Amino acid sequence: MKGKQTVKDMILSMAAIGIVVAGIYVFIPHDDTEKPPEAISYDVELSTARRAASYPVAAPVGLPDDWRATTVRYKGAENERWHLGFYTPDGKYVGVEQSVDQPERFIKEATQNAEATKITQTINGEPWKRYEGERYDALVRQDGDATTVVTGSASIGQLSKVAAALETAAPEDEEQGQADQAS
Numbered sequence: 001m002k003g004k005q006t007v008k009d010m011i012l013s014m015a016a017i018g019i020v021v022a023g024i025y026v027f028i029p030h031d032d033t034e035k036p037p038e039a040i041s042y043d044v045e046l047s048t049a050r051r052a053a054s055y056p057v058a059a060p061v062g063l064p065d066d067w068r069a070t071t072v073r074y075k076g077a078e079n080e081r082w083h084l085g086f087y088t089p090d091g092k093y094v095g096v097e098q099s100v101d102q103p104e105r106f107i108k109e110a111t112q113n114a115e116a117t118k119i120t121q122t123i124n125g126e127p128w129k130r131y132e133g134e135r136y137d138a139l140v141r142q143d144g145d146a147t148t149v150v151t152g153s154a155s156i157g158q159l160s161k162v163a164a165a166l167e168t169a170a171p172e173d174e175e176q177g178q179a180d181q182a183s
Helices: 007-027 043-052 103-110 156-165 171-182
Strands: 058-060 068-075 081-087 093-099 115-123 126-132 137-143 146-152 166-168
Touching: 043 068, 058 081, 058 093, 093 103, 093 156, 103 137, 103 146, 115 137, 115 156, 126 156, 137 156, 146 156, 156 166
Parallel strands: none
Antiparallel strands: 058 166, 068 081, 081 093, 093 146, 115 126, 126 137, 137 146
């Protein structure tokens, strides 16, 4: 019988491997809880983007403290692309995206292929087009050459809240505010 393996030997081998794996899983500590991302400050990046961009860069003002900014970047060489990401109190994502890129391409990328609906809602007197997708929903507004997208896994209500909180400041307003703080 040398060299012949039986089904019984295979089952015993697999059982032994299973016991070792189960032992490792039970006795090696692991943390299954997902930790929320760390909050960041985006004041410097916002100020830089507002000075560099050819359009009014938007950021929300007055969101509650439990809305944490988690990502920020401005890429001037990539069609002046502004990104500011938030983690909501219920663990969802909301991103503010702006660019002077070709609108169709930019919207498709920012919304992760969400499709335009026939719904337009007015927020702070401005029309926002609603998009819906498998992963993200979005609100989109055109303002001159710039496109603003508020997108994410959060509800339309939360996206609307961020869109309503968006404020822009011209570079001279930023400089004046910094000069006032220095005095």
